[in-house]
Amino acid sequence: FGEQAAADTDRAGGRAALQSRHIRILHARSFQADPTRILRAARYTTRLDFRIEPRTLRRLKRDTACLGRISAERLHHEFVRIFDEAAPETTLADLDRLGSLSAIHPALHFDRVAAAAFRRLRSRHNVGRGFTLPAARAGYWPALASGLTSAEAATLATRLALTKHQRTAVEAMPQL
Secondary structure, three states: OHHHHHHHOOOOOOOHHHHHOOOOOOOOOOHHHHHHHHHHHHHHHHHHHOOHHHHHHHHHHHOOHHHOOHHHHHHHHHHHHHHHHHHHHHHHHHHHOHHHHHHHHOOOOOOHHHHHHHHHHHHHHHOOOOOOOHHHHHHHHHHHHHOHHHHHHHHHHHHOOOOOHHHHHHHHHHHH
């Protein structure tokens, strides 16, 4: 009875997705309905060491442009959540490969140099076990803006609803 009852309550196939270690959407317009799911899919893929199921990945790529609809405040919140992960550079690199970062801001990209900066910041501030010290996280914002021009850094700061201090750090990055 227990297995049958569990199967009856799992009509979406969540157990199978968990067992196969896949991130999977429930319906074809999931990313269109809430584009922040794209960012969360990448974050959970890294955190759980899962893969994005192939059909979900195709739809994610198809709907990446929907990220442009997300408000600056929601984007800021999602980036903070990414920065709080144990290895945010992995999630950001995945988002870059998927074209998601450039959908958020055309000049935004994440390369090996930025990834190394994230790792150095974490190491310098003795961050481990997935807990990011505020000082390390504060350094992630300007590291994210490495390689941008002054104008690009300013528009990125606006697009991500950065605080005054975060904005100052991001806008100073091109001069470094």
